[in-house]
């Protein structure tokens with residue numbers, strides 16, 4: 078019994094440290110975001126609690142010497158980019174995984190080509206893309222060059238998730254639909270898709286979050302209209318104010334909202350198909 | 363010309379990669395017939411069934427359904443319904459939705475659809491679970507749901523791949539009977555795959571015995587049992603004793619094989635013209651027809667073929683007795699008889715006995731090495 082108690086302690090400590098490192102920075106940021114403004118700086122102690130910086134971020138604060146964060150447009154761009162990336166990567170990933178269900182000639186090579194997209198160092202890829210664009214005389218833009226790289230980066234994730242899903246997919250369910258006279262396209266919509274939906278959701282979540290705060294690939298390819306992570310990075314060069322923290326908290330809350338929607342949809346869809354697929358999202362999660 | 367429900371004309375399947383699964387499969391099925399496929403694991407039963415269903419490409423030969431060529435028609439346009447071994451229930455739909463799913467693409471009105479689904483639910487006793495999903499169904503209910511889902515589309519024939527394999531022995535027995543009754547009442551063709559010979563023999567009007575991708579024999583169960591056409595069938599079906607030797611002579615209803623036990627006779631399973639004297643042959647004797655007696659008695663009765671042996675042991679179960687008899691060539695046969703039939707006839711462990719049977723009960727098959 079004795080050594081087990083020791084082990085419990087160790088595990089407890091480990092968990093505590095894990096939580097401390099995961100949420101510590103976040104907690105500090107959360108506290109500092111309520112610093113008094115506009116004089117209060119990004120450090121302790123808190124002079125006085127206030128929501129000034131939140132108002133500042135949203136452009137509701139009275140004008141002061143501190144410039145508003147140049148992120149409003151960047152945020153819109155990042156969200157549009159993340160959304161578009163999510164849609165394209167998930168569709169591509171699902172279709173590719175579907176193609177991989179029957180081993181075709183050269184499928185091994187194609188697999189590595191696709192997965193390479195997430196392995197190649199991002200900065201190099203970004204730099205390379207910038208060079209190619211310049212050579213070809215293409216303007217760099219967040220919706221063009223950067224978008225392509227976001228897809229290249231997130232598509233392998235979506236593909237791998239869907240591959241895992243299809244690996245455990247019982248194909249006789251589709252065959253049953255065909256032999257009932259239901260054509261393949263309708264079978265995919267009415268049978269296959271509802272059954273793989275938990276996987277599709279996960280692939281979407283991956284693509285969305287990876288693209289939303291993508292930095293290295295975007296840095297050189299977004300052109301002059303930058304995305305949110307790059308805009309934030311830009312503000313570091315000047316002076317840091319707690320408005321950055323307030324913004325950080327807001328986007329984290331947004332992420333939680335996305336996660337909650339994911340959780341709810343997942344819950345709904347797995348309640349529908351609990352039988353076969355309860356163990357499937359465990360694989361993914 | 364006769365109209366068959368299903369005709370397989372030398373169909374064959376070579377899987378990508380060169381694996382030959384089925385070769386020159388010939389079969390004609392009459393409307394309303396119950397056909398069983400039986401054979402050892404990997405002999406190509408599932409592959410053949412899937413070729414009929416359109417789930418597997420046919421690589422040679424032709425497939426006709428009611429006289430129409432369906433060789434290259436995809437599954438969703440064939441008038442067949444398939445029941446899978448794992449039932450393949452749509453897990454996200456209720457029993458009712460599962461059944462209605464195949465009707466949605468057939469342009470059937472809502473009212474008509476409801477009526478048909480309701481009727482089949484009643485017929486297969488699924489009323490209590492009509493709004494349940496797969497998770498809350500028992501094995502037998504899933505099996506009936508799979509049947510209902512296929513039958514509601516009114517297929518020309520039903521294809522079943524080991525549909526009872528996932529059920530326990532008791533349920534299996536009762537569903538076998540239900541299935542047979544269902545087929546009789548619907549009067550549509552069933553093609554039923556199993557690897558249990560008892561199932562194939564008890565359910566099928568005719569049984570197709572397969573081995574290594576080829577058809578060995580297609581016969582009614584009793585004929586298959588009593589008149590095997592090849593050594594493989596003789597070994598695979600029933601409990602037969604086989605005695606090999608060389609063919610000494612063959613007429614139309616009697617052939618003689620020279621065996622280590624002396625000349626033995628039987629009804630030839632081949633045309634007299636097919637076989638030359640001296641070719642390898644076997645005499646097949648169903649164990650049920652073998653009588654056992656103390657050595658020497660009635661030896662003179664020439665209407666029997668006899669061989670001698672030594673009793674090893676006798677198992678008794680109630681009034682049944684199962685003597686094990688060691689033959690001179692080292693083999694031992696296990697026979698079934700009644701305890702009172704062998705009482706006082708010198709059938710005891712260690713005793714020498716004579717086994718005898720009427721030659722008309724035996725079959726002579728040619729032992730052809732498969733031509734490579």
Ligand SMILES: Nc1ncnc2c1ncn2[C@@H]1O[C@H](COP(=O)(O)OP(=O)(O)OP(=O)(O)O)[C@@H](O)[C@H]1O
Pocket residue numbers: 377378381382383401402403404405406407408409410557
């Ligand atoms: N998709 C496939 N690709 C290649 N070979 C296959 C494939 N499916 C089956 N085979 C091969 O074809 C042969 C026949 O297989 P099939 O599944 O038809 O046998 P079966 O008679 O149904 O056996 P069982 O009683 O075990 O179900 C086997 O040798 C098998 O290995």
Ligand SMILES: [Mg+2]
Pocket residue numbers: 407408409
């Ligand atoms: Mg099989």
